[in-house]
Amino acid sequence: MLVEEMMKTEVATLPPSATIADALQLLRENHIRHIPIVDGEKHVVGIVSDRDVRDAAPSIFDQHTNHQAFYHEIQSIISHPVITVHPLDFVEEIARVFYDEALACLPVLRENKLIGIITEKDMLYTLIQLTGTNVQSSQIEVKVPHKPGILPEVAAVFGERQTNISSVLMYPYHDDPNYKILVFRIQTMNPLPVIQDLRNAGYELMWPNNIAEPKI
Template sequence: MLVEEIMKTDVLTLPPTASVAEGLQLLRDNRIRHIPIVDNKSQVIGIVSDRDVRDASPSVFDQFTDHRALNNEIQSIMSHPVVTVHPMDFVEEIARVFYDEEFACLPVISENKLIGVITEKDMLYTLIQLTGTNVQSSQIEIKVPHRPGSLPKVASIFGERNTNITSILMYPYNDDPNYRILVFRVQTMNPLPLIQDLRDAGYELMWPNNIAEPRP
């Protein structure tokens, strides 16, 4: 999946000379958490978060605070330089950037111009879609040898019962490089026949690991 498929394109921005007060108002009125700061060529030169603005804003409970701080230019509190992504980047790779750098928002740049943003919330929703948990389904986890052909062999068992697979994931099995865990989400509310087929084929199920199809 590409960044351009999930990014938001209706991005609210401010110029660097806008006041902190303008940033605060923009965040409140639109219930957003980040504002890209752009120059007159739509190039991103900084980014401001709701936390940046809150930290720069005087407390309404302190009568001795100098409220002139709200008149400061927003470029005085923006973060820069800004890490950006391209619309043709893979979402799965960008997720690592979010995790490693602890970002909550990344501007999307094409030809040096801002065309969108992607947020941690967008990433979380995309993960839900990729794992298939957004549709009604059953989950089956299978331990398989880590060698070529393992996935199609297991998938063929689902095909024999004409079961629709909504998603497939793979992750390591503990610290053993010889095995992997395949996670299937399938559109069936009665996975018991599939579970028994998999066991009959010699596969070890990690989940569900205590259900078997009753024998006649």
């Protein structure tokens, strides 16, 4: 999935000359947590968060506070330079940027001009879509040897039952490089037949566990 498929294109922005009061109002009106600061050419010159604004704004409970601070220019508290992404970047790679840099949002630029924004919440929703948990389904986890061709080999078991696979993930099996865990989400509310097929084919199931079903 590409960034342009998940980014928000309607972005609330402010110029560097806007005040802290302007930023506070924009954050509240739009229920957002970050504001890109852009110049007249839509170049991103900084970014400000709701925390930045709260820290810079005077307390309404302190009678001795100088409320003129509300009218300081926002460029006095912005963070810069700003880490940005391109609309054709892969979402999976952008997730690493969020993690490594401990960021909460990323402006999206094309030809150095702001065209969108993605947030932590957008990333979480995309993860839900990629894992297939947004549709009614059942999950099966299969331990397999890490070798070429293993995925279509296991998927063929589902195909024989004409079971629709909504998503497939793969993750390491502990620290053993010889094995992987395949995670299938299938669109059926009765996964027992295909589970039994997998066991009959000799695959070890991590979920449901590999204990055979009791015979009645």
